[in-house]
Amino acid sequence: MIQPDKIVATTCPFCGVGCNLQLHIKDNFIYRVTSPFDSIVNHGNLCVKGRFGYDFVYHKERVTSPMVRNVPQKPGARTQAFDRSEWHTVTWDEALDTVADRLVEIYRRDGAHAMAAYCCAKATNEDNYLLQKLYRSLFRTNNIDHCTRLCHAASVVALQMAVGSSAMSNTAAEVIQNDVFIVTGSNTTENHPIIANQMKNAVEKYGAKLIVVDPRRIELVNFAALWLPEKPGSDVAVFSAMAHVILKEKLFNQQFIDDRTENFQAFAASMEKFTPEYAEQISSVDRNLIVEAARLYANAKNAAIYWALGIPEHSHGTANALSLINLALLTGQIGRPGTGLNPLRGQNNVQGASDAGAMPWHYPGYQRVDSEEAALKFEKAWKIEPGGLNRKLGLTTTEILSAVGPNGVRALFVMGENPMMSEPDLNHTRHKMEQLEFLVAQDMFLNETSSFADVFLPACSWAEKDGTFTNTDRRVQRVRQAITPIGQARADWEIICDLARRLENRLGRPTSSFWEYTHPSQVLEEMGSVVPDYAGVKYARLEIAGLQTPVLDDNHPGTPYLFSERFPRGRGKFHPLDYNPSAELPDEDYPLILTTGRVLEHWHGGSLTRHSWLDDLYPEALIEINPADAAHLGLQNGDTVRVTSRRGSIVLRCKVTQKTTIGVVFIPFHFIEAAANLLTNDVIDPQAKIPEYKACAVRVVPAEPHELVNPQASQPRGRY
Ligand code: SF4
16 A cells, blocks of 8 residues: 555546545655545545546646747648647747747737637636736736636526626535426536536435436436426527416415516516427427426425536527526525525636636626726726726637637637637637637647647646636635646746736836735735635635635635525516527438537546546547437447538447437537537527537438548447
């Protein structure tokens, strides 16, 4: 038995559950991961990623020295360079001076609108706070966003519109206090495995009734009292029909509506047409199931709604989320333990990156950039002349890439994100990446995006730095340095500060001590000074269990559930709704609906999990297809197929399974060899600017195994 030199408590770097980890270290090497039984988030339980997926830290392909491309890249002729021989290593001074010189040259020539940065939901609160501060204070642009735009942006917008807050209202572990709960657009077992365990526990041990509303027969259906197998994109019809039933049968909470809400009459009138029969025509869900679900939810003492990306990732994602919020306001199932509106956040720190201001319309703490009051506040805090900060809303991730061109965005800084995997319609994304004049990548690996860069800045993994993550239920938790950085890698926050100091000099901005932090705890304190919800979040208070925001001062205990007395916007606002179909519906040429998502063993663009032995567990993309559709196409399990949409085509093997409903196919989006986002539609929700990842029309035809990009990949494992 190995005796560790030390055991370091930290937080899982993968999903938004935020499980507590103990890294066992021997000779600066992580050899084991455990979790304490009394850990507040996960009670000692971990999924396969948290328990075993840390070996990416030591992967041979990791880049640990700063690098510059051998051949200068030109707009329009920019290429990818995965081969290290196309790069040469440089010192940190050379790399950062090159970045500073080029960024300042482009900024001086073209102005603030030419500058843009992608923050990162994998990085810490401190890393994200500093990168948005750098771009806002030094380049005077709000063109700063991160992958929240590609996941829960519509949930955030809808929640802000209706209640004035955008996080999970309740604590995930409160699911055992639910009498009834709805899970929709969330394959929780694969995406938030520990929360899924708590949900199953709620059903089996505590007698809660689960309603699953999902086009796929996900594992949680085995635990559900009701499964409503809707067609992708029909959420507004199904949930508004539930509201219709609640209104008709007078199951609503009049007292709550009178005391806490507004706009009820207009909303109620808009629900008239959403009869269960009408919803059945749109969604294919049996009208009786809709009635039963409405009664179960409305009559429960405590009921909650949990959702993930199946709700927001639509061209009408904001309306989808509003249809859920309307239900909670109608029944008063919010503001108490065991109730609430709970968007399950995907990445480990997507909540924190959003809180830290890594978004184009908001300073840290969701304070609008077009609010004069907020701008003046941040000018004072960041020692910027009055009027110096840009009051114009910045570009979102998808807009940043669309704006790349001669009079648009010219220079892009990408910290840890991989838009060449995560954006919709990747052929379009590639074309735009090629047009950039200057690209900086701050990452651990040469991935599909960083391989396009001019300069590569090697960043530490989560195990090599200090910081904080904020998990899906608003718990700010410590990330602790467990090993010394590998090679010359540096913590993201250190790289940003070093670059900022060089930029200050070149730009002639008044130099300040604002980039002289010696520890990320100072950054979090600064963030707390401008974000009221983080005012009492200090490292010393996060030692044991973290704190759930809002934490309003140094003595505030944190907030397990929100809205007990009032909503941040005052009254909760009902929103009248109409049903709008997905932008692309099946037709003769493209007869199937494609929906995309994650699998348990992988995580997002795959930069980390595909550099881990986890890749051996799930080595290739599989398209899931219903047996009836497979029979129609003459396909058997493991056959090779070509999937084509109006934007692209990929080849992969198929898994014939009842998990998908007839007419719907599913592809995970982690695999560059069969990148699902070559197919997806970049049409966006007009309010949240989120793309429609969850529904596009495709054609599936048999193909030959030699057409696979990676024909050596192992056979399908038949896991489902
Ligand atoms: Fe990590 Fe999420 Fe798995 Fe927990 S459930 S171990 S946070 S990946």
